[in-house]
Amino acid sequence: MSYGFEAINNNGKVIINDKIENLHFVGKATRGSNNSDYGNFPTYTGAFDTLDGRVIHYYSITCTGTPIVFIKPTDYSRWHGLIKQSVSGTTWSFDVIISGTSTSNPPDLYCFVNADDAPVGSENYGMQVFKSNGTTKTFDSRSQPLAITGGGNIIPPSDPTNSTGLPQSTSGHPWNTATNDHDFRSSNRYNEYNNTNINTTNTMFSCPSIAQAVYKRRMDGFKQSQDYGQPTQNHYSTAQWFVMYRSAFRLRNNYIDAGWTGYAAGYSFSSSFEDGGWFGGGGGSYSTGTMPYDPKTINLQTNAYIIADSSRYN
Amino acid sequence: MSYGLSIFKSNGSVGFSTADVTWQTLDQFTVSANATVSNTYSEASGMTIIAQRQLVNVPPNSQEDYVPNVTISGTTVTVSPQSGLSSSQCIVHVLAQDT
Numbered sequence: 001m002s003y004g005f006e007a008i009n010n011n012g013k014v015i016i017n018d019k020i021e022n023l024h025f026v027g028k029a030t031r032g033s034n035n036s037d038y039g040n041f042p043t044y045t046g047a048f049d050t051l052d053g054r055v056i057h058y059y060s061i062t063c064t065g066t067p068i069v070f071i072k073p074t075d076y077s078r079w080h081g082l083i084k085q086s087v088s089g090t091t092w093s094f095d096v097i098i099s100g101t102s103t104s105n106p107p108d109l110y111c112f113v114n115a116d117d118a119p120v121g122s123e124n125y126g127m128q129v130f131k132s133n134g135t136t137k138t139f140d141s142r143s144q145p146l147a148i149t150g151g152g153n154i155i156p157p158s159d160p161t162n163s164t165g166l167p168q169s170t171s172g173h174p175w176n177t178a179t180n181d182h183d184f185r186s187s188n189r190y191n192e193y194n195n196t197n198i199n200t201t202n203t204m205f206s207c208p209s210i211a212q213a214v215y216k217r218r219m220d221g222f223k224q225s226q227d228y229g230q231p232t233q234n235h236y237s238t239a240q241w242f243v244m245y246r247s248a249f250r251l252r253n254n255y256i257d258a259g260w261t262g263y264a265a266g267y268s269f270s271s272s273f274e275d276g277g278w279f280g281g282g283g284g285s286y287s288t289g290t291m292p293y294d295p296k297t298i299n300l301q302t303n304a305y306i307i308a309d310s311s312r313y314n
Numbered sequence: 315m316s317y318g319l320s321i322f323k324s325n326g327s328v329g330f331s332t333a334d335v336t337w338q339t340l341d342q343f344t345v346s347a348n349a350t351v352s353n354t355y356s357e358a359s360g361m362t363i364i365a366q367r368q369l370v371n372v373p374p375n376s377q378e379d380y381v382p383n384v385t386i387s388g389t390t391v392t393v394s395p396q397s398g399l400s401s402s403q404c405i406v407h408v409l410a411q412d413t
Contacts, residue, residue: 208368
């Protein structure tokens with residue numbers, strides 16, 4: 001550059017100049033209500049009933065510009081994911097999913113916007129850097145500029161379920177079989193990424209949840225009655241368990257894990273037998289939840305994560 | 315630190331230090347549903363570039379929402395729908411690291 005300002009660090013890396021826009025702290029989002037559910041399959045009791053559970057916390061903030069959101073966990077052992085971001089006017093809303101069903105220890109959300117959109121307050125001293133057009137601000141020391149202390153690309157594994165292999169649909173089970181044999185939890189399914197700047201005291205991260213998945217286990221049962229000189233009667237049953245997942249992330253000392261946590265789940269069971277035979281036809285069924293789409297993983301792509309020290313912005 | 319800039323808060327603690335910074339924001343922009351956008355950042359020549367995506371104004375449940383692909387070639391970042399799929403509105407946050 002022939003004129004202007006440039007700051008470099010010890011390694012000679014350019015940190016501030018008139019071209020690179022820095023983000024600045026606009027505030028913490030306000031936490032509202034929450035929704036806790038899916039610690040197990042609704043209405044089902046039996047083997048592999050337990051799920052990871054999840055809480056969705058709802059936040060909002062009013063600001064100009066488009067905020068980049070960092071999640072600062074309170075309980076670092078839980079998985080976190082920003083699953084929704086929406087805007088109405090200048091009010092932004094965020095849905096954050098957390099593994100487990102306890103509504104205590106919700107995370108904080110730190111929001112950052114471009115320098116031009118960041119509040120300045122009443123401070124009269126400091127340093128501003130503008131682009132060569134003289135109007136677009138790239139840095140303002142008064143607005144708590146963001147220092148990104150680490151980052152990279154991460155991706156969760158394609159299979160969100162703890163059991164080996166994806167759950168399948170199988171037939172040939174005894175009539176009225178309704179015993180799940182697949183562990184739909186996700187606690188053991190993640191990819192870990194080393195980053196020595198991560199700690200479980202002050203580190204916050206930004207990495208939106210873009211990957212989704214839906215998987216089901218289905219068991220079809222059948223029985224044919226003995227005829228004893230009468231026409232045979234066919235009996236059918238179907239038991240089905242499904243879970244919808246969102247990608248989620250966990251911070252450990254020196255690591256960020258990219259994994260999953262369940263968002264919704266359902267269970268259905270139906271049993272029927274055809275007309276004829278000694279007792280006539282009939283049956284029954286019940287179900288909970290609606291599987292949102294056919295089983296698959298979507299948006300399984302690397303997404304950039306960044307981390308920062310939350311204590312700088314308290 | 316030998317070089318750079320530190321900014322202190324009124325209580326004397328460090329609020330910002332170039333010594334801590336690893337990645338920097340190059341740009342952030344919103345891509346409409348099904349749109350293709352390509353931006354070139356000549357100021358990031360020689361830097362490593364990554365991009366973060368966040369769907370915006372879409373429901374998280376009961377709907378297949380597809381993020382657009384991001385391809386990075388040199389200093390050009392291209393955002394486009396996944397092949398054969400409709401992409402949802404998406405915020406793209408472009409970051410660079412002076413390696």
